[in-house]
Amino acid sequence: MRLTALPAFEDNYIWALVDDEGDAVIVDPGDAAPVLAATEAGLWPAAVLLTHHHPDHIGGVAALRARWPTLPVFAPEDSRIPVASERVGDGSRIRANGWDFEVIAVPGHTLSHIAFHRRGGSDSPGHLFCGDTLFSLGCGRLFEGTPAQMLASLDRLAALPAMTEVCCGHEYTLANAAFALAVEPGNAELKKVAAEAEHMRQAGRPSLPSTLARECAANPFLRVDQPAVRAAIARRLGREPADRVETFAELRRWKDGFRA
Template sequence: MTVEIEQFTCRSDNFGILMRDTATGTVALVDAPEETPILAAIARTGWTPSLLLVTHHHADHVEANLALKERFGLRIVGPKAEAGKIPGIDEEVAGGDTLTFGAQTVRVIDTPGHTAGHVSYHLPDAGVAFTADTLFALGCGRLFEAGPEVMFASLAKLAALPGATKVYCGHEYTLSNARFALSVDPDNAALQARAREIEALRAQDRPTLPTTIAEELATNPFLRAADPGIRRQLGMESGTDAAVFAELRRRKDSF
């Protein structure tokens, strides 16, 4: 069972996602950053959504909720822990819950850190995950509403997904993330090669997503806190993985 995915830019660097289950023709949106580009994607594809999966409450992910609900009669699903901040929410979900999307099962994964109730959505049969502002290509989200130990645990859940899982993130941050990653993991040949690919893609104004879990495990420093090279670079050979992660996030905040 497969899904078709239309990824497109919203606002300045957000990604919008329109997703169609091929078995049933059912269509969903993942987050609603901006109405106009979402409507353009719907017109371009001819896919009319009946479901909106919301990852977290930040305005750049829910701005168009009510307008789209009024236009399409969407069922809006979002994190229970942030339900009071999700405009138009119809169904509250938390980690361990499952949803039906056409012929697909959608697993909800609690991934707090960027916000206190952030969730990610995993479609195991289709081999895709939507991680919004928790896991980025070569990075992770800023810690606005929880500490580093919380985000570290959230990333571990995502890192445990099958390596071939395609990961769709909330923003096009990969080029700046690559530059930071090279500063803390300079001898990583896989990272060096990936950074060159990213430079070429962005020079052509092409997206760097989706990524995969396997690619992130090989190159994303926030998933590599146990790596001896990164630990040497930070001078934290004897630190815990969680402490190394916290130092990486601290450095990225001021990079």
């Protein structure tokens, strides 16, 4: 088994989980071209997983289905995703290319957003394909959901096994690191993650996947209960936040307007 990130557009990743024969589960192919190009190196789509309806995550599916008409496409219940062959929701369990995935509802970025979790075993730490809900050192914007919904979604993801590899939809790590350091400038693990990401990007390599252990130690959006994060939000509000939802909501507002 190998995990491959196929770059698309300016900063998207299309994820491919590939078996020893080259058959692959493809996640969020917003553009068919990178997937079709990968077939020249022996990768063949066996199934497609879609996390949410945004065009940069589903735009290439029609072309892939035109090439492989029987290609199964698993997607959330959402009429804005017309290309699905099977609808799945929270708690669904699917089998794709011999691998088992659990579906987790993660509303916030969009209301119908889902994540796919493959538990690890002796040969793999496990994988979380989380679209635009959880990023390395960040989280998605709230286009449709509420802060309470997004925080609950992130809590669910953070509770998965610590060594799970986090396979998110965009290369945002360096920009997210600048914000995270503004929130928690004394976080030693965060500084380490930021330095490693800088090195990888300078070398032309993806900064992903991350791990849930790393995110819980360095991502401010998973650390709303930490005293340093609460103190940073208290300084912005001029008072203590009422609860962890207000802490998260103000953190997200801060990030929305942040410029490094």
